[in-house]
Amino acid sequence: MLASESLGVRSMAVEVEACGTKILIDPGAALGPKRYGLPPDEIEIARLAELRELIRKRLRTAEIVFITHYHFDHYSPDWAGDLQGKLLFIKDPVRNINRNQARRAGEFIERLIRAGVRWEVAEGRRIELLGGEIVVSGPLWHGPEARFGCVVSVAVREGGTTFLHSSDVSGPVLEEAVDFILTQRPDILFVDGPSTYLGPRFGLKALEVARANLLRILREVSPRNLILDHHLLRDLYWRRWAEPLFEAAEGRGVQVVSGAEFSGKPETLLEAERKRRKLRK
Ligand SMILES: [Fe+2]
Numbered sequence: 001m002l003a004s005e006s007l008g009v010r011s012m013a014v015e016v017e018a019c020g021t022k023i024l025i026d027p028g029a030a031l032g033p034k035r036y037g038l039p040p041d042e043i044e045i046a047r048l049a050e051l052r053e054l055i056r057k058r059l060r061t062a063e064i065v066f067i068t069h070y071h072f073d074h075y076s077p078d079w080a081g082d083l084q085g086k087l088l089f090i091k092d093p094v095r096n097i098n099r100n101q102a103r104r105a106g107e108f109i110e111r112l113i114r115a116g117v118r119w120e121v122a123e124g125r126r127i128e129l130l131g132g133e134i135v136v137s138g139p140l141w142h143g144p145e146a147r148f149g150c151v152v153s154v155a156v157r158e159g160g161t162t163f164l165h166s167s168d169v170s171g172p173v174l175e176e177a178v179d180f181i182l183t184q185r186p187d188i189l190f191v192d193g194p195s196t197y198l199g200p201r202f203g204l205k206a207l208e209v210a211r212a213n214l215l216r217i218l219r220e221v222s223p224r225n226l227i228l229d230h231h232l233l234r235d236l237y238w239r240r241w242a243e244p245l246f247e248a249a250e251g252r253g254v255q256v257v258s259g260a261e262f263s264g265k266p267e268t269l270l271e272a273e274r275k276r277r278k279l280r281k
Contacts, residue, residue: 001190001265002058003029003051005233006258008044008270010073012167012230013055014190015062018158019129024062025154025165027055030073032234036275043277044270056082064134066122067091068167069142069151070101070108077104080111088112089122089136091152096123096139098149122152132158137180143170143195144206153177155184166191170202170231171210178213181221188225189217190259193232196241197272211241215248222252229259236272 003011011029015022029051031040040048056079059065064087067075091097093105112119127134135157139150153166164186169177171194181189194210195202218226226249232238239246242256249256260267 001227001259001263002055004229004259005231005269005271006229006260006267007051007263007265008047008268009051010230010271011051011055012068012074012165012190012192013051014165015058016156016163016165018134018156018163019132021064021129022062023064023066023134023156024055024059025066026068026074026167027059027062027065027079028067028071028073028075029055030071032271032274035234035271036278038274038278040271041274041277044274047268047270052076059083062086064127065089066136066152066154066165068122068154068165069149070097070104071168074167075108077108077111080108080117081115083112083117083119084115086117087127088117088119089125089127090119091150092121092123092139096150098147101149122154129158132156135184138176140166140169140172140177140180141174142168144173144203153180155180155186161188162186163188164190168192168230170194171206172213172217173206173210178217181217185221186223188227189221189223190227190229192230193228193238193242195231195234196238197231197235207241211244214245218245218248218252218254218256222254224253224255225262226254226256227259227262228256233258233269234272236269
């Protein structure tokens with residue numbers, strides 16, 4: 001786990017090594033521009049710089065790179081040149097995309113062309129590794145609403161062990177994202193939990209559906225590790241919301257953890273704590 005909300009920034013950047021191949025998923029990190037009406041403070045800005053440097057360093061040695069969609073917490077346009085010589089798979093820049101991301105994808109591709117970087121569309125791909133494989137989902141909606149366009153999920157398999165990265169599926173709240181997870185049967189699932197911090201703005205019903213879907217995954221797949229992070233970890237009280245998951249995990253040998261916990265690093269929800277830090281000053 002390179003960066004995520006539980007490590008203090010908006011991101012789902014992950015490095016996976018499978019079958020001797022270094023794979024990097026979502027090389028990007030950003031800060032919430034406004035939270036509680038407050039801009040990021042110097043603590044968050046410093047953490048962002050530190051983690052972006054780490055991601056960029058790992059990007060240099062990665063052989064295969066995935067960009068699951070065109071939000072700045074998942075890719076970095078200014079690092080286009082660093083992608084040279086790598087096998088690069090990007091979310092389809094033209095189909096199943098909203099206007100804003102299509103514009104960004106177009107600009108990114110111009111940068112890739114200028115840097116002489118080749119890329120391939122990620123959707124639905126199966127990439128063979130020596131003793132394993134990478135399976136990419138089809139287009140999956142970014143949360144409960146169509147207006148944010150689509151993302152792709154990436155499953156990396158080495159022998160009988162599967163790691164699945166499912167960015168920005170907000171729960172997962174929709175059936176297609178759940179289906180991909182149920183089909184791939186991950187041992188380690190890194191999934192974007194829903195935006196509980198938005199409450200009714202996300203949709204109270206959608207939050208219920210997301211939790212029911214996670215419970216279903218937990219019961220039907222029983223992954224060794226269920227890593228919840230990203231949107232859900234913008235909420236200081238996420239563990240309270242996830243209580244039924246912790247209960248269901250008990251006795252099934254499932255560990256429900258944040259990205260920081262999984263990586264053995266201290267959990268620092270810097271965005272969610274922004275107001276507290278401000279009040280302490
Ligand atoms: Fe995101």
